[in-house]
Amino acid sequence: MGTNEGQALPVIVRVLDASASEAARTSAVCAKVSSACSDPILYTDPASCLQDLADKSTHILIIDLETIGGEDGLEAYAVRCPKAVIIAVSAMGSVSRAVNAMRAGAHDFLTKPFSLDALAAKISFQLDQRKPSQPVAEPAPEPVRPPVPQPVVTVIDAASEPSTALGLERMIGSSRQMRDIHDQIMRMAPSQAPVFITGESGTGKELCANAIHDLSARQPNRFVTLNCAAIPRDLIESEIFGYVRGAFTGAADNRAGAAEQADGGTLFLDEIGEMDLMLQSKLLRFLQTGTFQRLGDTQSRKVDARIICATNRDPLADITAGRFREDLYYRLHVLPIHLPPLRERREDILPLAQKFLTRFTAEERRNFHGFDADAEAVIMTYAWPGNVRQLENTIRQIVVMNDGAAVTFDMLPMIIRDQSARSPAVIDLSRERLRANVAPSRPFGSIEPLWAQERRIIEDALDAFDGNIAMAAAALEISPSTIYRKRQSWTARSL
Numbered sequence: 001m002g003t004n005e006g007q008a009l010p011v012i013v014r015v016l017d018a019s020a021s022e023a024a025r026t027s028a029v030c031a032k033v034s035s036a037c038s039d040p041i042l043y044t045d046p047a048s049c050l051q052d053l054a055d056k057s058t059h060i061l062i063i064d065l066e067t068i069g070g071e072d073g074l075e076a077y078a079v080r081c082p083k084a085v086i087i088a089v090s091a092m093g094s095v096s097r098a099v100n101a102m103r104a105g106a107h108d109f110l111t112k113p114f115s116l117d118a119l120a121a122k123i124s125f126q127l128d129q130r131k132p133s134q135p136v137a138e139p140a141p142e143p144v145r146p147p148v149p150q151p152v153v154t155v156i157d158a159a160s161e162p163s164t165a166l167g168l169e170r171m172i173g174s175s176r177q178m179r180d181i182h183d184q185i186m187r188m189a190p191s192q193a194p195v196f197i198t199g200e201s202g203t204g205k206e207l208c209a210n211a212i213h214d215l216s217a218r219q220p221n222r223f224v225t226l227n228c229a230a231i232p233r234d235l236i237e238s239e240i241f242g243y244v245r246g247a248f249t250g251a252a253d254n255r256a257g258a259a260e261q262a263d264g265g266t267l268f269l270d271e272i273g274e275m276d277l278m279l280q281s282k283l284l285r286f287l288q289t290g291t292f293q294r295l296g297d298t299q300s301r302k303v304d305a306r307i308i309c310a311t312n313r314d315p316l317a318d319i320t321a322g323r324f325r326e327d328l329y330y331r332l333h334v335l336p337i338h339l340p341p342l343r344e345r346r347e348d349i350l351p352l353a354q355k356f357l358t359r360f361t362a363e364e365r366r367n368f369h370g371f372d373a374d375a376e377a378v379i380m381t382y383a384w385p386g387n388v389r390q391l392e393n394t395i396r397q398i399v400v401m402n403d404g405a406a407v408t409f410d411m412l413p414m415i416i417r418d419q420s421a422r423s424p425a426v427i428d429l430s431r432e433r434l435r436a437n438v439a440p441s442r443p444f445g446s447i448e449p450l451w452a453q454e455r456r457i458i459e460d461a462l463d464a465f466d467g468n469i470a471m472a473a474a475a476l477e478i479s480p481s482t483i484y485r486k487r488q489s490w491t492a493r494s495l
């Protein structure tokens, strides 16, 4: 704790709590954690705190939710100090409250009465992110993942990955499905039970595993990723369990494997469906006993690592086909999370695209601010078979190859323009349904009046986008006002 002592930059901490004694208690913790924040500013009334947030800089804001009338009031504070780290505290803590507070701008959450150590750990963690050469309040840039191929084993130390504490924030998406996922992550994070994540490639399974680790008590320890598909079959055992000198040709030293490196932290087994059957039984034994042996060793070792695994295959089909051990599956499949493909949560597409555009525009020193209407419509209706990864790579490609204030239709890669030039799936679907639903008893045989056909198509599009007029309009390539106008005319007809 307080690892920045001796090189600490001043940190401006503000504490808002209607109870003066609570505020003073919190303030005492700050001073104890580091001399850098030895003089926190206390507020018991929201108005003066809000005023100061607007006028003066703030690095850490510790805010009591009851004092501001609940988490809904938090946003007003967050917008006044967008660069500050906000720790929300509440005497009425619950998972949904914590999730709502995070959505409203909090980075962390504590339920009252909290131990001084718990608060100290949170503040200390924030302080440890600050380096002398960085402006204190600047959030660290998001780490840019290297292009494929991914490393076989990735070890992330809390200290070397500043933004991991904001794991949930990095998972962009406010669709109903993503809100459910955020909720599940918050509930699962404190548990020790294994988590089993399924979902198509590129849907964010690793990001999800990372968020669970970040929000757990294991966060100060390592998050170790082992990509089972990327490791040659004969090396995978030594990658997981390590080896001793002389265990095989080339084993010149003793080496800890991923399981040992994750001791106290989380071991993420990506692409678990690719694991060889012989190794599956070793993994099962490790899960049952918590013990293992390094390759070539006689000594048994014990570690405490939480297991999270992920696959983009259907695990039950793999069991039926004899490729995956059923007993291992039931050991691992304790807390399941399924990440839906991007095409099933279209509301998330534009916020993700905008986020990637902002990030890559800064990285590549371009001038983009957004997308024009045509580009937006195509981005929103394209099927994105490669999910978020494909969207991310597409935006990166656009930014690298072009410049301007807005991304235009012409800048989109050909495959995306071509696909959208053919009618998107939703439109085909509605036409199919239209054909199937034509009433046979019409005065002119099977011919339905044009306005009724239009109405059916528009209503199908609205259904496909859960009533979202902007998205339905984009898919139909008409303006939202056309939908409003048509709806009025249908109402007039039925009067």
Ligand SMILES: Nc1ncnc2c1ncn2[C@@H]1O[C@H](COP(=O)(O)OP(=O)(O)OP(=O)(O)O)[C@@H](O)[C@H]1O
Pocket (backbone or CB within 6 Å): 145, 170, 171, 172, 173, 199, 200, 201, 202, 203, 204, 205, 206, 207, 208, 270, 310, 311, 312, 352, 388, 389, 392
């Ligand atoms: N909700 C999200 N918000 C922001 N970025 C996301 C989101 N989901 C995925 N990404 C980004 O998309 C890329 C792919 O995500 P990730 O590696 O977690 O997917 P995956 O499901 O594990 O893929 P694979 O099955 O191929 O390993 C990453 O760069 C990740 O940061």
